[in-house]
Amino acid sequence: MRAATIAVLVENEAGVLARVIGLFSGRGYNIDSLTVAPVDAEGRLSRITVVTSGTEMVIEQIKAQLDRLVPVHKVSDLTLEGPHLVRELALIKVVGTGDHRVEALRLADAFRARVVDATTESFVFEMTGNAEKIDAFCALMRPIGLKEISRTGAVAIARGTHALMG
Amino acid sequence: MSATTQHADQTPLTMSGAEVVLRALKDQGVEVIFGYPGGAVLPIYDAIFQQNAIRHILVRHEQAAVHAAEGYARSTGKVGCVLVTSGPGATNAVTGLLDALMDSVPLVCLTGQVPTHLIGNDAFQEADTTGITRPATKHNYLVKRSDDLARVVHEAFHVARSGRPGPVVIDLPKDILINKAPYAEAPPATQPHRSYRPQAEPDMGQIRKAVALLKASKKPVVYAGGGVINAGPEASRLLTEFVHLTGFPCTNTLMGLGAFPSQDKQFIGMLGMHGTYEANLVMHGCDVMLNMGARFDDRVTGKLSHFSPGSKKIHADIDPSSINKNVKVDVPIVGDAGRILAAMIQAWKEDTTTQDREALAAWWKQIDAWRAKDCLRYVQQGKIIKPQHAVKRLYEITRESGRDTYITTEVGQHQMWAAQYFGFEKPNRWMTSGGLGTMGYGLPAAMGVQIAHPDALVIDIAGEASILMNIQEMATLAQYRLPVKVFILNNEYMGMVRQWQELLHGGRYSESYSAALPDFVKLAESFHGVGLRATSADQLDDVIREMLATDRPVIADIAVAKDENCFPMIPSGAAHNEMILGPGQEGGVAGVTDEGKVLV
Numbered sequence: 001m002r003a004a005t006i007a008v009l010v011e012n013e014a015g016v017l018a019r020v021i022g023l024f025s026g027r028g029y030n031i032d033s034l035t036v037a038p039v040d041a042e043g044r045l046s047r048i049t050v051v052t053s054g055t056e057m058v059i060e061q062i063k064a065q066l067d068r069l070v071p072v073h074k075v076s077d078l079t080l081e082g083p084h085l086v087r088e089l090a091l092i093k094v095v096g097t098g099d100h101r102v103e104a105l106r107l108a109d110a111f112r113a114r115v116v117d118a119t120t121e122s123f124v125f126e127m128t129g130n131a132e133k134i135d136a137f138c139a140l141m142r143p144i145g146l147k148e149i150s151r152t153g154a155v156a157i158a159r160g161t162h163a164l165m166g
Numbered sequence: 167m168s169a170t171t172q173h174a175d176q177t178p179l180t181m182s183g184a185e186v187v188l189r190a191l192k193d194q195g196v197e198v199i200f201g202y203p204g205g206a207v208l209p210i211y212d213a214i215f216q217q218n219a220i221r222h223i224l225v226r227h228e229q230a231a232v233h234a235a236e237g238y239a240r241s242t243g244k245v246g247c248v249l250v251t252s253g254p255g256a257t258n259a260v261t262g263l264l265d266a267l268m269d270s271v272p273l274v275c276l277t278g279q280v281p282t283h284l285i286g287n288d289a290f291q292e293a294d295t296t297g298i299t300r301p302a303t304k305h306n307y308l309v310k311r312s313d314d315l316a317r318v319v320h321e322a323f324h325v326a327r328s329g330r331p332g333p334v335v336i337d338l339p340k341d342i343l344i345n346k347a348p349y350a351e352a353p354p355a356t357q358p359h360r361s362y363r364p365q366a367e368p369d370m371g372q373i374r375k376a377v378a379l380l381k382a383s384k385k386p387v388v389y390a391g392g393g394v395i396n397a398g399p400e401a402s403r404l405l406t407e408f409v410h411l412t413g414f415p416c417t418n419t420l421m422g423l424g425a426f427p428s429q430d431k432q433f434i435g436m437l438g439m440h441g442t443y444e445a446n447l448v449m450h451g452c453d454v455m456l457n458m459g460a461r462f463d464d465r466v467t468g469k470l471s472h473f474s475p476g477s478k479k480i481h482a483d484i485d486p487s488s489i490n491k492n493v494k495v496d497v498p499i500v501g502d503a504g505r506i507l508a509a510m511i512q513a514w515k516e517d518t519t520t521q522d523r524e525a526l527a528a529w530w531k532q533i534d535a536w537r538a539k540d541c542l543r544y545v546q547q548g549k550i551i552k553p554q555h556a557v558k559r560l561y562e563i564t565r566e567s568g569r570d571t572y573i574t575t576e577v578g579q580h581q582m583w584a585a586q587y588f589g590f591e592k593p594n595r596w597m598t599s600g601g602l603g604t605m606g607y608g609l610p611a612a613m614g615v616q617i618a619h620p621d622a623l624v625i626d627i628a629g630e631a632s633i634l635m636n637i638q639e640m641a642t643l644a645q646y647r648l649p650v651k652v653f654i655l656n657n658e659y660m661g662m663v664r665q666w667q668e669l670l671h672g673g674r675y676s677e678s679y680s681a682a683l684p685d686f687v688k689l690a691e692s693f694h695g696v697g698l699r700a701t702s703a704d705q706l707d708d709v710i711r712e713m714l715a716t717d718r719p720v721i722a723d724i725a726v727a728k729d730e731n732c733f734p735m736i737p738s739g740a741a742h743n744e745m746i747l748g749p750g751q752e753g754g755v756a757g758v759t760d761e762g763k764v765l766v
Contacts, residue, residue: 010361011360011361014308014310015296015300015308018297018300019300022300022301026301057490057491057494060490061487061490061491064486064487064489064491065487067486067487068329068330068364068485068486068487069305070304070305070325070359070361070362071361071362072361073360073361
């Protein structure tokens with residue numbers, strides 16, 4: 001078993017995300033996270049980042065199955081292809097007063113999380129990082145008033161000059 | 167919109183969406199559409215009424231329209247075309263679409279849809295057709311802009327026929343069909359699709375690797391499937407040339423029957439669950455396997471962990487996702503079977519190493535010993551007709567007739583007996599539901615074949631249970647005077663279900679008895695056809711001859727032995743060398759494990 005971060009460049013058309021998700025659910029593959037957004041100037045191309053896991057044979061299958069979808073331009077297994085960056089954005093709401101509030105701010109500072117909203121009884125922190133960093137921050141916030149989490153799931157890109165298309 | 171609507175380039179649009187669709191179909195070479203009208207597709211039916219280039223065949227159920235188009239496509243190599251209405255029209259077509267997807271049959275299915283402004287409103291006869299058919303098609307489209315219409319139709323045909331063929335749905339809202347739309351010619355073949363670019367040309371390095379492995383082999387086998395048939399008749403000819411050039415034994419999958427001539431002495435029969443003893447033992451014992459256009463289906467491999475344990479495997483397939491899906495292979499080759507075979511023949515001739523002919527001779531000696539087991543032997547004595555005998559006589563008598571013969575089947579025991587006892591010398595003559603195993607496939611498929619080949623002999627080898635699943639198509643046969651022959655092996659059981667219940671479920675025949683059957687002779691007559699019946703062995707030949715001599719639809723009801731099982735059989739969860747042979751023949755009899763019982 002291994003984890004794989006797969007980047008998929010697709011036509012930005014109706015139903016394309018349903019095709020990708022349907023493929024995963026129909027064939028029983030895991031989705032740990034999935035993100036999608038248009039990435040070119042004309043809005044014709046979207047990039048999907050899927051984090052999945054499975055045996056080597058299953059991951060090969062996932063890539064081959066994705067690649068044969070008609071609106072798919074390119075499939076790239078970033079995990080296999082070399083050094084790459086993975087980032088995720090999280091918005092984290094912490095509610096509390098007194099010492100807990102001070103502690104929350106101190107921890108946020110240590111994790112380089114920014115305060116993007118505040119009331120006398122709450123903060124919303126914004127942070128980016130890999131999944132482990134966000135997990136760790138949330139774990140620390142839990143006993144001091146963690147109320148709600150919203151995460152984007154991973155986006156990823158290869159290091160260096162190499163690009164998905166050309 | 168009105169007739170005065172103008173396109174971007176200011177030329178007035180003169181054609182309705184429905185007319186654009188028909189024009190695009192005509193430009194794509196469509197001659198026949200199988201369909202059933204309804205509210206949402208009335209504009210297309212109106213356009214059909216006003217032209218003569220495309221013939222419409224009115225079926226009696228939308229599932230049958232799709233199977234008929236499959237029969238048409240598989241017997242001609244062309245794309246089959248279907249037209250159904252929205253909602254129930256589309257949902258009735260789903261079984262056929264999935265059948266075509268599993269068996270790689272090129273189809274374009276037009277479905278009606280409620281007008282765009284009503285989509286999502288639970289309108290009358292509305293269904294989320296693209297949502298429902300997404301996992302049942304190779305690709306599907308919902309046309310929401312008139313400007314896209316012509317392009318989408320052309321693209322659908324390209325997607326259906328190229329790469330690994332498959333069914334494509336185009337969902338057409340009624341307003342798109344009524345409104346004026348611009349026509350565009352199909353893009354030239356040289357202009358590649360933006361994202362869809364299947365690989366047909368094989369990698370020569372892989373071809374040479376494969377040839378080197380095969381040249382050095384001592385116990386080789388060629389295992390050829392439906393991919394060879396889909397690559398066109400030339401691919402089957404090249405397969406035969408390659409097998410003769412190499413001297414290798416050749417086995418075919420259920421879908422590949424006819425890709426290699428059954429009468430050829432290098433043919434060792436079909437392989438898999440009901441394949442021959444020799445084919446399965448060759449697969450088990452070979453040292454190099456060349457899989458040409460097959461997909462290591464579970465009916466073929468049996469227990470995966472015990473599948474052909476000692477062999478190096480070469481897998482040629484047009485679909486990269488078929489490679490390393492079930493079975494890890496040593497040399498993958500992606501491409502069209504015809505081009506791969508042509509390249510392999512050339513590489514074989516150019517390769518200077520010599521073949522180990524002595525080892526090959528020893529291998530053939532072993533194969534002949536397995537062949538001597540005569541695993542398809544059966545004893546026909548007395549009055550009760552053995553189903554195997556019925557198929558064998560049907561085969562022999564049609565051969566004697568010298569007519570070009572096309573066979574379709576339903577699904578079950580009769581299908582396997584047809585595969586075992588009916589020989590095919592050419593591709594595109596055998597139409598059966600392999601992947602999905604759809605009962606009710608054979609009669610409508612035969613209809614489609616007969617439309618494509620009006621003068622040929624078209625026979626649906628059926629069971630009495632399966633045939634009832636699309637029996638309404640007898641009316642279509644009558645309407646279009648299609649002289650399809652339905653040859654029912656009637657054992658008054660869902661035979662394959664009964665066989666599994668006997669072997670796996672302690673003989674508890676739960677719900678597998680065909681009770682309250684119709685009188686098939688009268689049924690044929692009431693549908694304006696001819697009904698014949700054979701109840702004892704001495705009547706069989708006469709009934710077959712009369713059936714062949716009748717130039718009208720015929721149902722021949724053949725009463726066969728009720729408790730006959732289909733052998734050889736690799737029970738679920740067993741390996742190739744654990745086949746069960748017929749009564750009176752020894753073989754490795756495998757018990758069925760609990761692990762095997764969960765398999766289908």
